[in-house]
Amino acid sequence: MNNNNEDIDNNNIIKVIVRYGEIGTKARGTRKRFEQTLKENIKNTLKKYNIYSEVDILHTRLLLTINKDNLDKSLELLGKISGIVSYSPILECNLDINEIEKLAIEVFDKEINTETNKTKDIITFAVKTQRVKKKFKMNSMELSAHIGSSIALRYEDSPINLKVDLKNPDILLNIELMDNAMIFTKKIRGIGGIPVGTQGKVLVLLSDGIDSSVASYYIIKRGCNAVFLHMKLSEEGLEKTKKLCGVLNDYDCNSELIVVDYKEELKNIVSNLKKINREKYACVFCKKTMLKIAEKYAKENNCHAIVNGDNLGQVASQTLKNLAVISEGVELPILRPLIGFDKQEIINKAKEIGTYEISISKEIKCFAVPIHPITNADIREIRYIEERLERNAKKEEIKEEVENNE
Known part of the structure; x- marks a missing residue:
């Protein structure tokens, strides 16, 4: 239980059963650690919106208790917490057949009277039971049949035309048996994955565009x-990025933003390349410089890898040859979650996670992109250019020193 019990109104509570997937495949010690992390992530994410909760770890499940007034927002946020595969608001009772039958009919009555079902000439239903713990005397099929028969009998003389459909019912009444019986009709899909914080920290190169936000999500x-x-x-790009961070913070409520003024650095890159007639390499050297800066900040912030939104072949800097030369010289692993995605797949995911509209608002084009950017950079040519740039930089230093001494 959490320490905010005084903020939970015991007369106005609702419970939500939370299910995980991949966590269940881990060894016992790892599973317990992941469960605890998921519990804390749920509490912290809700607390960010001043929603106080109790979270209990059950057998292959977590049980969330909140005030009813916070249900809608809590369900929205649970859909953004990695490690959760599905979740359901529930009503519960003791493992007693009469109590289960009574509560199941109560839940079914409420569901059949929703606006969606009221308009139907025929309403189909099914009952599905899962014995998570095998304490109850009836098996799953027996209990499902018993409750289904009770529901059918209740509506036998009703004007509602009720029929059983085990494959695709309008109403699926679920019963999960653990220490109590948990009954529900709604099963909401989560994003899956594993709990944030179990795999360490990474530094993400985040622009105001579409791709890097989606890479962050993954x-x-x-x-x-x-x-x-x-x-x-630009200031406009920074403001967009801050808004994107606000969206992504619901997926990782401990995320933080570091801003580096890069405009002058990029101007110098372009200017220096033009001096040696190599401006077509601007994108390659821009990305190489970004990765070097990223590595510096990654090490300062105890990050174990660098992440970006690179997508193979999408733009000039993201051809296979260019990715190889851009990555050369970086010690930390560079992770590219979108490397094999189609652009439309990335756009679809951006819409789903809530970053797309921000990213496409007031498109800001980079001033440094050359007319004909190199797409097949060779590492030997890159090293040659670097040597020339270094020699020119030293000449400038000597010239400046001489001028200062005169």
């Missing part, structure tokens, strides 16, 4: 805490 879903690093080129 790496968070795989259990990583995110430190976002934004290479600022």
Whole structure:
């Protein structure tokens, strides 16, 4: 139980059963650690919106208790917490056949009278029982048949035309048997994955575009805490990025944003390349510089990898050859969650997670993109260019020193 019991009104509570998937495949010690992390993530995410809760770890489930007034917002937030595969608001009773039957009919009556079902000439239903713990004397099929018969009998003389459909029913009445019987009709899909914080911390290069936000989502879903690093080129881009961080913070409520002013650095890159007639390499050197800066901040913030939104072949800097030369010299692993995605898949996911409309608002184009960017950079040519840039930089230093001494 959490320490905020005084904020839970015991006369106005509702419970939500939370199910995980991949966590259940872990060894016992790892599973317990993941369960505890998921519990804390649920509490912390809800607390961010001043929703106080109790979360209990059950057998392969978690049980969330909240005030009824907070149900809608809590259900929305549970859909953003990695490690959860599904969740259901429930009513519960003792493991007694009469109590189960009474509560099941109460839940069914409420569901059949919803606006959706009222308009139907025929309403189909089914009862599904899962014995998570095998304490109850009846098996799953027996209990489902018993409750189904009781419901059919109740509506036998009713004007409602009720029929059984075990494959695709309008109403699926679920019963899960643990220490108590939990009864529900709604099963909401979660995002899956594993709990945030179980896989360490990563630094994410976050722009104001579509791809990097989606990459952030996928790496968070795989259990990583995110430190976002934004290479600022404009105030408009920064404001968009802050809004994106606000959305992504619901997926990782401990995420943070670091901003580096990159505009002058990029101007210098373009200017120096033009001096040696190599401006077509601007995108490659821009990305190489970004990764070097990212690695510096990653190490300072105890991050174990760098993440970006690269997608193979999408733009000039993301060809296979260019990715190889851009990554050269970076010690930390560079993770690219979107590397094999189609653009439309990325757009669809951005819409789903709530970042798309922010990303496409007031599109800000990079001033440094050359007319004909190189797409097949060679590492030997890159090293040659780097040597020339280094020699030119030293000449400038010597020239400046001489001028200062005169």
